Amino acid sequence: MRKKVVGFALCAMLFALCLPASAQQAKKVARIGYLSGTDPATDSIRSEPFRAALRKLGYIEGQNITIEYRYAEGKRDRAGELAAELVRLQVDIIVVQGGDFWIRAAMNATKTVPILLTGQGPDPVKAGYIESLARPGGNVTGFTFLTAELGGKRLELLKEAVPKLARVAVLYDPATAGITREVKEDFPVVARALRLTVQPWEVRDVDGLEKVLAALNKERPDGLYAPSAGPVITANQKRIADFALKRRIPSMYANRAAVEAGGLMYYGADLVHSYQRVAYYVDRILKGAKPADLPVEQPTKFEFVINLKTAKQIGLTIPPDLLARATKIIR
Numbered sequence: 001m002r003k004k005v006v007g008f009a010l011c012a013m014l015f016a017l018c019l020p021a022s023a024q025q026a027k028k029v030a031r032i033g034y035l036s037g038t039d040p041a042t043d044s045i046r047s048e049p050f051r052a053a054l055r056k057l058g059y060i061e062g063q064n065i066t067i068e069y070r071y072a073e074g075k076r077d078r079a080g081e082l083a084a085e086l087v088r089l090q091v092d093i094i095v096v097q098g099g100d101f102w103i104r105a106a107m108n109a110t111k112t113v114p115i116l117l118t119g120q121g122p123d124p125v126k127a128g129y130i131e132s133l134a135r136p137g138g139n140v141t142g143f144t145f146l147t148a149e150l151g152g153k154r155l156e157l158l159k160e161a162v163p164k165l166a167r168v169a170v171l172y173d174p175a176t177a178g179i180t181r182e183v184k185e186d187f188p189v190v191a192r193a194l195r196l197t198v199q200p201w202e203v204r205d206v207d208g209l210e211k212v213l214a215a216l217n218k219e220r221p222d223g224l225y226a227p228s229a230g231p232v233i234t235a236n237q238k239r240i241a242d243f244a245l246k247r248r249i250p251s252m253y254a255n256r257a258a259v260e261a262g263g264l265m266y267y268g269a270d271l272v273h274s275y276q277r278v279a280y281y282v283d284r285i286l287k288g289a290k291p292a293d294l295p296v297e298q299p300t301k302f303e304f305v306i307n308l309k310t311a312k313q314i315g316l317t318i319p320p321d322l323l324a325r326a327t328k329i330i331r
Contacts, residue, residue: 031089034047034095035082037102039073040071043071049275054279054282074235087110095282096115110139116143123144137292143281145268150254151254161265165250166197167196168191201216222250237263245313274301
């Protein structure tokens, strides 16, 4: 009888010792680093779908996942500091919301923590982030938006909206990797086929933007295109959209928020679907998958948004067949 009592006591003790370990394991909270070159308000068009997609996969902030947000608010000199800070926090993954500058900041900060691309930036293979789309080979994987290909398509849609379009002003930040080649080499090829003249305008800072807009006020181009390349242009999309609206210049953007703020048209990857895929990568990696083995995806769903209210304000009649192809019309 005494042996049985001792046996039960021993089992109870072992069970009690196991409980804290099990409870601790059950309470393990994944930590995600989120590095953005912009500010929370500008970035919300991306961060909100990302959080929603995580919730659908069962990841609830404050319960089984923590997201450490770091916003540079357009200040490039903070990129390295913020990326290093996320690494010191021992995050499980770094999600980079930004182009080449921010991606490289994360890559310089760590060679081991998985880094997720969210679509922006140049071709990841040509830029040297990964070995190939199918087998990235390092600690970087995620999503690429095919920036160069989309730029040509945007010019084509702008020409369809404005058949008499002849001169298009393109605002870009030359410090953003890949954009200078795209504007000065790729765009002219597309432009010639469309019988357009592309006029590149460099925007390096806020003062530079104001000078460019003042010059465009005198130049009066037939159209304006603002790629979402560089923190200054991204952070000032509304300012650019307001300028185009007041000067009655048809405009195309690489940022949907600019069209919702009064720009004419947006064409690009479906952000909600894209960020659902980013959340998918987070899920796979947290469950043990290695970034080196997860292929980099390209967009399969696209959005074409037309602000019909803006079209009426600038006196532009959008062709019916173009309106029919829009995925969203703002009235």
